[in-house]
Amino acid sequence: MRVVLIAVALFCAIVSTTVVDSCLPTDLAALKAVKASLTESKLGLFNTWSGTDCCLNWYGVSCDPSTRRVVDINLRGESEDPILSKSGQSGFMSGSIAPEICNLDSLTTLVLADWKGITGNIPQCLTFLSSLRVLDLIGNKISGVIPADIGKLKMLRVLNLADNQISGQIPASMINLAGLMHLDLRNNRLSGEIPAGFSKLQMLSRALLSGNQLTGSVPESIGNMPRLADLDLSRNQISGSIPDSLGKMRVLSTLNLDGNSISGQLPSALLSNHGLGILNLSRNSIGGNIPDVFHGNSYFMALDLSYNNLKGAIPRTLSSAKYIGHLDLSHNHLCGNIPVGDPFDHLEEPSFANNDCLCGNPLKTC
Ligand SMILES: *[C@@H]1O[C@H](CO)[C@@H](O)[C@H](O)[C@H]1NC(C)=O
Numbered sequence: 220m221r222v223v224l225i226a227v228a229l230f231c232a233i234v235s236t237t238v239v240d241s242c243l244p245t246d247l248a249a250l251k252a253v254k255a256s257l258t259e260s261k262l263g264l265f266n267t268w269s270g271t272d273c274c275l276n277w278y279g280v281s282c283d284p285s286t287r288r289v290v291d292i293n294l295r296g297e298s299e300d301p302i303l304s305k306s307g308q309s310g311f312m313s314g315s316i317a318p319e320i321c322n323l324d325s326l327t328t329l330v331l332a333d334w335k336g337i338t339g340n341i342p343q344c345l346t347f348l349s350s351l352r353v354l355d356l357i358g359n360k361i362s363g364v365i366p367a368d369i370g371k372l373k374m375l376r377v378l379n380l381a382d383n384q385i386s387g388q389i390p391a392s393m394i395n396l397a398g399l400m401h402l403d404l405r406n407n408r409l410s411g412e413i414p415a416g417f418s419k420l421q422m423l424s425r426a427l428l429s430g431n432q433l434t435g436s437v438p439e440s441i442g443n444m445p446r447l448a449d450l451d452l453s454r455n456q457i458s459g460s461i462p463d464s465l466g467k468m469r470v471l472s473t474l475n476l477d478g479n480s481i482s483g484q485l486p487s488a489l490l491s492n493h494g495l496g497i498l499n500l501s502r503n504s505i506g507g508n509i510p511d512v513f514h515g516n517s518y519f520m521a522l523d524l525s526y527n528n529l530k531g532a533i534p535r536t537l538s539s540a541k542y543i544g545h546l547d548l549s550h551n552h553l554c555g556n557i558p559v560g561d562p563f564d565h566l567e568e569p570s571f572a573n574n575d576c577l578c579g580n581p582l583k584t585c
Contacts (some may be wrong), residue, residue, distance in 0.1 A: 220367070234509075240272045242271070242274045242288075242289065243287065246288060248319070250268060252315070252319035253292075254318075256314050256316070257317075259312040260556065261309070261311055262325070264310075274287055279575040290325055290327045290328065290350075291327065294330060294334070295562040296309060296332065296335065297333040298357070309333075312334035313336035313337065315339025316361075317399045319553060320342060321344035324347070324349075326348050327352045330353065330355040332357045332358055333359075334358065335360070336359065337356070337360065338361065340364075341361060341365065341380070345366060346366050346368045346369055346371045346372055347371075348372070349374065351374060351375055352373065356379070356380050358382045361380070362384040364386060364388075365385060365393075365409075366390070366402075367390045370396055373397070375398065375399055376398055376401065377400065378403070380404055381403045381405040385409060385556055386409065387410040387411075389413065389414050390414070395419070400424050403425065403427040403506075406426065407430070407431055409428070409432065411435075412433065412435030417438055418440035418442075418443045421444065424446045424470075425449040426447060427451045428451065429455065433457070434455070434457065435459070436458055437462055439462040441464065442466075445470070446516035447470065452476050452479065456479065457479065459483070460483025463486045465489055467488060467492075470494060474499070477499040478501070481503040481504065481505060482504045484507035485505060485507065487512045490510055490512050490513065491514065491517070496521075497519070500524050501524065501526050502526040505528065507526070508530060509531065509553075510534065511534035511535060513539060513540050514536060517540035518540070519545075522546050524547065527550075528553070529551040529552065530553065530575075534558075537558055537563075542562060543562040543563075546566055546570045548573060548574070552574060553571075553575065555572060555576070555577065556577075556579045556585065557579040568582060
């Protein structure tokens with residue numbers, strides 16, 4: 220009897236050491252379903268997704284070493300990827316994201332980026348992946364809507380859905396993503412307004428929403444977002460005026476509102492904000508004078524106010540700026556002498572073209 224028990228115990232021990240060469244069966248099944256619904260033939264990445272240990276040498280899959288649960292899926296079709304940069308190729312993947320991916324309930328990172336051909340919807344069940352920190356699906360052909368309850372992803376730091384065909388509104392629940400640092404929804408088909416309470420995203424440093432069909436105005440409360448450094452709302456249908464509050468933002472360094480229907484006047488505080496290095500307000504309906512509030516700490520890599528309804532003179536203080544790399548005041552109704560001084564020396568005629576009656580270097584004299 221005892222001998223039999225020992226023999227059984229030994230047999231079990233041997234079996235279990237061989238069985239360790241498998242990842243959790245539910246993770247394995249989920250990844251197999253993901254593989255089955257995607258096609259990538261150029262590089263054959265999915266050839267490495269074979270056998271039963273999905274934690275071992277499955278391209279782009281990583282597990283937590285202690286739990287042996289799948290925590291990362293990281294597949295990029297562009298050259299940042301080591302395999303692709305070596306071959307100088309750009310990847311292509313088609314198919315869609317199988318909803319079984321939602322069974323990977325330890326997943327913290329899901330990157331399926333720049334494959335150009337992935338279609339279908341974002342599985343709505345992704346919002347059950349409560350550990351998810353990074354969701355990056357940039358550069359595909361994903362359509363449908365952003366899951367309405369995206370705000371459930373309390374750990375989310377990075378949400379990048381740019382360069383797809385996503386429609387519908389930015390879900391109201393998004394304002395509950397309290398830890399979100401990077402939001403990139405550029406170049407989709409999103410409509411509706413920027414959600415009320417957007418400024419609750421107090422950790423957000425980049426909000427990139429350009430190239431959609433967003434309407435409504437720039438919320439005044441955006442000025443209360445302490446970490447927002449880069450706000451890009453360009454090429455939408457945003458109207459109303461630029462809130463004064465944007466001029467008080469301490470870390471805002473890039474503001475792109477070009478290609479909208481913004482009216483009203485230029486807030487003085489915005490133009491005198493030290494940190495703002497790139498300001499593009501081109502192709503709107505902004506009127507009034509350019510406030511004469513520049514100073515020795517004004518430092519603009521780019522200041523583009525072209526294609527608006529600005530009138531009056533170019534402010535004299537602009538010539539006291541420390542640096543102006545690129546200035547475009549063309550296609551307005553400006554008049555009078557172009558200031559002289561260091562920041563203007565390198566500027567050429569196109570910076571001032573198509574105004575009412577500007578004169579002086581580099582245009583004709585008066
Ligand atoms: C500003 O935006 C306009 C219109 O979208 C674009 O054509 C222009 O190149 C931008 N200016 C700069 C300096 O990037």
